[in-house]
Amino acid sequence: KGDRSLVTLRVGTQRLETGLKKMGALLGDYAEIGCNSVLNPGTIIGRNTQVYPLTMVRGTIPPDCILKQNGSLVAKNKS
Template sequence: MINISHFINSFSSFISDKTIQPWEAIDNLDNILKDQLENVTADFVTTESCTIHPTAIVEQNVTFKGRIIIDEGAFIGANAYIRGPVYIGKNVKIGPGSEIKQSMIFEETAVAHFNYIGNSIIGSRVNFEAGSICANHYNERKDKEISVLFNAEIIKTGIQKFGSLVGDDSKIGANAVLSPGTILVRESIVKRLELVEQLP
């Protein structure tokens, strides 16, 4: 079993269930965000299904779809595409032209320009350089169910869309690709142009 709090300190204050698996949290993210809305302060502004703290900066031509919470001090660069359900934590920076889909990104993380993060849980103080990708689907395989490798054990998720669990203080180099089902411990370093495949 994967305890997400061992990877991301802030996770336990967001979701108290220590048994929930990363792909289960992502699969149930819309309901999780509904519950989180009960905890946001009165100064948050809600428009349709998007809830944004007034200190967050959203540049021009950003597209929001689905349920989204953007916490205080966050920055969303021009032409970004945020496809809910998505949680963007305190002081997170999403660069211009990036796409975030069905993911949680915790505080102080920086996602540079032209990145894609799909169906993933990203820890605090993680840095994604430009063009890096958290892929969430095995387009090239006949069997598209995603499995993860953890403690030398292969765990079947039972789902076809799951990206990565990236631990706190990790660094992902420019144009690197994290394959579906990638699990990175805290302070992981992925080199520029590196492909991370944990399963054959």
């Protein structure tokens, strides 16, 4: 983080302190991140989720979704 404060994870309504000044993102199995996307420290991407290219991501993204560049979240069809 640029401000050198500790990274916190947001999970639902809870905020969890990591005790770390530096941390990347947590990616679920089969998650796909598009080119030139930015994942902020402590971002959590759910299993089988896709992030479109050029998207800035923060917080928690649920499993089985598509996150578009404009920030909209679309549930994947399970077939």
